[in-house]
Amino acid sequence: MSDNRTDLANQAATAIEQEMPLIHALVGFDGFIDSIIHVVNQRHSMAPDDYDRIKTIPEFAARCGAAANKSANLEMVVKDVRFGGNGPLLSSALGSLGASVTYIGAVALQTDWNRVDPIYKPFVERCDRVIPICPPGLTDALEFEDGKIMLGKPENVQRVTWDLIKQTLGLETLIEMFQKATLISVVNWTLVAGVEGIWEGLCDDIFPKLTPKPSRRLFLDLSDPAKRTDADIARAMELIKQLQKHIPVTLGLNLAESGRIAKVIGVEVYDDEHNQTLAAMVPQAATRIVEKLGLSCIVIHQHTGAGASDDQGDSGWFAGPYTRKPRISTGAGDHFGGGFSFAQSTGLNLGQCLAAACGVAGAYVRDAQSPSKERLIEFLRDLPAPE
Numbered sequence: 001m002s003d004n005r006t007d008l009a010n011q012a013a014t015a016i017e018q019e020m021p022l023i024h025a026l027v028g029f030d031g032f033i034d035s036i037i038h039v040v041n042q043r044h045s046m047a048p049d050d051y052d053r054i055k056t057i058p059e060f061a062a063r064c065g066a067a068a069n070k071s072a073n074l075e076m077v078v079k080d081v082r083f084g085g086n087g088p089l090l091s092s093a094l095g096s097l098g099a100s101v102t103y104i105g106a107v108a109l110q111t112d113w114n115r116v117d118p119i120y121k122p123f124v125e126r127c128d129r130v131i132p133i134c135p136p137g138l139t140d141a142l143e144f145e146d147g148k149i150m151l152g153k154p155e156n157v158q159r160v161t162w163d164l165i166k167q168t169l170g171l172e173t174l175i176e177m178f179q180k181a182t183l184i185s186v187v188n189w190t191l192v193a194g195v196e197g198i199w200e201g202l203c204d205d206i207f208p209k210l211t212p213k214p215s216r217r218l219f220l221d222l223s224d225p226a227k228r229t230d231a232d233i234a235r236a237m238e239l240i241k242q243l244q245k246h247i248p249v250t251l252g253l254n255l256a257e258s259g260r261i262a263k264v265i266g267v268e269v270y271d272d273e274h275n276q277t278l279a280a281m282v283p284q285a286a287t288r289i290v291e292k293l294g295l296s297c298i299v300i301h302q303h304t305g306a307g308a309s310d311d312q313g314d315s316g317w318f319a320g321p322y323t324r325k326p327r328i329s330t331g332a333g334d335h336f337g338g339g340f341s342f343a344q345s346t347g348l349n350l351g352q353c354l355a356a357a358c359g360v361a362g363a364y365v366r367d368a369q370s371p372s373k374e375r376l377i378e379f380l381r382d383l384p385a386p387e
């Protein structure tokens with residue numbers, strides 16, 4: 001893989017610019033409504049925007065820590081309320097890039113599960129079809145210049161199960177939908193208890209009945225499993241290995257997730273004693289996890305770049321267009337996953353997939369909206385240097 005980020009970005013832009021077969025994506029099954037929040041540090045007046053925000057997570061942590069054995073009153077300013085959830089955000093990226101997206105998930109009105117909540121209107125416009133099965137969860141997304149803290153209320157999404165999906169759509173209809181798909185994505189194992197049952201349902205009820213398509217792939221994202229036990233993660237990895245027997249699996253992880261997964265499956269990664277850079281350590285970690293789990297591809301991202309490895313022996317790192325002051329950070333990882341799975345489905349090589357994924361996420365955090373294919377090409381051709 002080339003080490004020149006500009007060359008890789010230009011190669012990815014040229015490849016994406018070419019006429020390609022339409023990607024048929026089938027994605028599910030979560031859904032959230034996100035409140036994008038700034039935490040007030042100091043007010044200058046009671047005018048709505050006349051305040052200084054807490055800029056970093058350590059500053060926020062210090063403010064919380066100082067309240068121990070006392071109390072604190074932290075003001076939250078809601079800057080925006082928008083549709084969210086790993087699945088809708090990943091699908092938004094895919095749809096904006098030109099994929100034909102069918103979404104099934106927790107996006108219904110609380111009062112009518114047959115209707116999509118109007119907050120998802122921009123998302124619906126990017127998809128070919130959106131099928132609600134229950135209402136969304138809620139998230140308070142506290143955004144800082146160095147990251148975000150997601151306060152999730154996932155009670156609604158626990159209604160998402162394989163039985164509910166089959167009951168809503170019917171097994172024969174589901175088989176037809178999966179047969180058409182060239183890209184399948186199931187996300188948010190961490191918060192949605194029904195995901196393991198969905199994986200089992202795919203292995204038992206769907207994949208054995210599909211006519212094989214060499215281009216069909218499955219993209220998975222666990223979504224921050226820090227709260228889940230080692231036993232939970234070990235069980236999930238065994239189920240993912242079963243999925244790989246039916247379809248090539250790409251598992252998307254962030255840096256912390258990859259370290260946790262590696263520890264659970266008994267793989268040594270991120271040896272700080274040798275003072276290796278992320279550019280060296282991340283592809284090596286991805287390679288070791290690919291080999292241990294026997295998956296098609298592992299991709300690992302963090303805010304400064306991303307690395308990946310596949311079962312063909314290719315691996316590498318791409319330094320992303322990091323910005324210190326994103327307009328939005330909630331959904332950046334999902335847009336990375338959408339960009340990577342889009343590029344992978346269009347046949348780009350591993351380095352170009354990393355460039356495209358970093359480009360989608362980089363454009364998203366700057367624009368606060370999912371980039372079109374034209375915007376992605378423009379962004380890759382004039383790739384900003386990391387800040």
